[in-house]
Ligand code: APR
């Protein structure tokens with residue numbers, strides 16, 4: 001088999017890159033370890049920046065999002081019962097975010113790919129990357145018990161945090177930066193109307209909670225929980241009772257509970273590797289970086305990486321601009337670090353850290369109080385939340 005770009009992983013990064021390259025006339029094949037149903041079964045993020053919604057439209061996968069997604073002009077921050085609205089639209093000169101689940105984004109991208117006829121191999125086993133420093137790299141993998149070889153010009157490692165791509169780069173090349181937080185998020189999805197029209201990020205004595213949604217009739221809620229907690233310890237009723245205690249009173253009274261459709265615990269982590277390119281391999285999305293979900297940046301960073309890489313690859317293939325290859329990593333990393341900062345900051349401000357001393361706690365409370373009480377502070381939060389601009393490639 002031969003293609004121009006071998007894409008490892010059919011999550012949002014791989015599928016979006018594949019569609020944009022296909023639209024630009026660049027051949028690509030996606031190799032995914034799991035089945036399509038398995039990929040669609042993962043419940044993840046739900047807030048899209050404008051940069052990402054524009055990219056989905058450009059990829060020909062934006063129609064259902066535009067019809068069914070919810071445009072949000074703001075969100076609420078709750079500081080120990082006090083509600084403060086961050087007016088995203090007013091503070092950013094008209095920018096908004098789109099509430100539309102990652103599962104739906106993935107479904108739409110899969111449908112667009114199927115319609116375009118571009119090839120994907122699901123259940124590709126034991127993917128291995130070879131000759132990354134040569135100008136003829138290739139990928140080997142197993143399908144139906146057979147070992148196959150895919151020759152290509154470039155490889156896009158879109159295979160998430162646990163993928164093979166980052167691990168294929170020799171030791172000593174990458175520098176890793178990491179922060180593991182001393183808590184996780186317990187998430188619950190339910191077919192109940194959301195507690196509020198806008199998202200509520202609430203800091204409380206009992207820990208953080210987030211009230212989000214997927215539609216007017218489907219809610220997504222999260223609770224900060226200790227690392228030792230297990231989903232089995234959280235029957236639905238315990239979840240709803242705890243969420244009520246962490247919400248301001250008026251919201252708690254409006255909360256509609258119901259059976260969970262999904263419940264899971266995710267640890268919180270910040271992680272970046274530098275650089276994001278090694279020879280003919282590029283790392284994209286979660287393969288290169290992780291953010292805690294507090295700023296809603298994970299999926300959006302995957303989109304900005306894809307935007308940068310696809311614009312570079314179009315010039316490489318159509319104009320022979322091989323010099324641009326080296327620009328991918330520095331351009332992507334500048335935006336990633338800013339989103340890492342915002343996600344780390346939101347996480348630090350809104351959660352209870354078991355080891356914080358009383359002075360640190362007061363400082364954090366005061367910092368958040370100062371930010372929401374100042375126009376400059378609210379503007380900073382808003383411009384980061386709606387998404388910082390994409391840097392041009394030249
Ligand atoms: N071979 C082939 N495919 C693999 C391999 C492998 N060795 N390892 C992992 N994969 C696949 C996974 O099964 C998954 O479908 O790569 C895909 C990676 O997808 P994601 O983890 O979703 O990563 P990405 O596409 O970068 O999406 C960005 O944004 O909201 C955040 O973390 C969230 O998933 C989200 C991410």
Ligand code: PHB
Nearest residue numbers: 045046212293294295296
């Ligand atoms: C979600 O709806 O899943 C969601 C929303 C905002 C976040 C994180 C998750 O910051």
